[in-house]
Amino acid sequence: MAGFDPQFVMAAFDPQFLWNGLVVGSIIAVAALGLTLIFGILNFINIAYGDYMAVGAYFAFAANTQYDLPIVVAALIGMVVMAVGALVVDKLVFERFRSRSAIVLLVVSIGVAFVLRNLIRIVWGTGSRRFSGPIEAAPQFFGIRVLPDQVAIVVISVAILGGTYLLLRRTRIGIAMRAASDDTDLARIRGIDTERLVTYVWLVGGAIAGIAGILLGLDAQIRPNMGFTALIPIFAAVILGGIGDPIGAVAGGYAIGITQELSVVVIPTEYKPAIGLLLLIIGLLSKPEGIFGEATR
Template sequence: MVGFDPQFVWFGLVTGSLIALGALGLTLIFGILDFINIAYGEYMALGAFIAFGLNTEVGLPVVVSGAIAVVAMGPIAIALDKAVFQHFRNRSAIVLLVVSIGVSFVLRNVIRVVWGSGSKRFDVPIEEAPTYFGIQILADQVAIVVLSLLVLGLTFGLLRKTDIGVAMRAASDDTDLARIRGVDTERLVLYVWLVGGFIAAIAGVMLGLDSQLRPTMGFLTLIPIFAAVILGGIGDPVGAVVGGYAIGLLQEMSVVVIPAEYKPLVGLALLVVGLLTRPDGLFGEATR
């Protein structure tokens, strides 16, 4: 245990940005397809490792390699749906959940085969963190927070200001009614995987910049992401983002009262507390 330090708030904001992005992508997929995709963590990891390969093996700048990885993960997410999930879409959510566990296992081991099991780092300069008002702030951390806010803003703009976004929201509320009203739900499935894949890659690359790249990096991030999704109300994008930032802040500031090695348990604890006290989510959206 340590005394309170404003540095923890900054760390919490950075961690919350990563969790919020992952939670947004996961809840968007749930809203249309009505299942929790356990493999979403591996989508994040795969996006990060594609960027890592382009950065360290091809020699591209991390910004360029990250952008290519983001563009690539959208079609990869669609391809995985066509190859796997589409064939089980009419089955129960439990079946899809089990299938996603299998996809998660396969993707994690593909990463191990291609890039190995050890820890990796992007080829970026090691910088000394300047101090502002007693808080050490790295340029990478600023980029994570700013890019996260930009992606969140663009995604909410898509959902609220475009025909595709309105159709997504309608299908999320009631897929059958949306289909009756003429919404092409099969095309919406493609759009949601595309957007979900983009967001997963962005979150994965930023996660790799913030720490290290490991084949298990996405899987280990799933608990706080799930906690954010459930705390915010499954299928509610706003709730998922708010839940993500809340968990990030509480997780980093928890070291004031508990040893740092127990930080990951904070997400699990909040998941349980949220289910017991706010089963309909922070804003009353039904957790289906």
């Protein structure tokens, strides 16, 4: 690249970028995990997933600011509301089109996304919101400013990712999810109740979407289109990791989050969101089977 100066890059590098990337990557990893779980069982790309994140964030915001509930309790409410909400949307909308092609479900999910986004605007308005809480100074460790909210995001993300891993590996429901993700017809033949499994998937995927939206709101601001604007890095993480591979999606999420934040060393900040799309294209061209070799379907 003409004019590329490695010494300038090293001089411009700030370890703060790496910490910020870890925080952003934690959010993307959680969101990508929920999305890939839904795709693995239902085999369709749910464009409304980003708006599920926004709904979870707004319900947590309402519980936190309008009813003065602690943020932890508010977050649990947002998760539960979105878990139930995702299941209700499936029963009212997606279930009626499940026998149709994935393209039909994709188009339907776009309609669901528009409806949810506009309902948010009607109820809460179009302005930006923030969770209530004390404004705390950011202590520095080795020259890195670490906000308490950022620490909470990383810790909660690790807890969610670890809990989901145990769910998939150590419980009957999780093992059934993995079996159905590999081959739904074979899982049905072997006696797995796939319809009940769909219910579990929407509950788990909706809850993860809700907490991902809440984490995103903690890191930035709560806006009606917050989930929609986050879709590109989330989809990039899912595809980079191999669609249907939860571990790959998590690895892809951290890779994209860290790369996005480190990119400001060499490109203007306003181009940072394009990094997810760039990594998506590079991943599809160089390793379409995903980071760990899972086939992208």
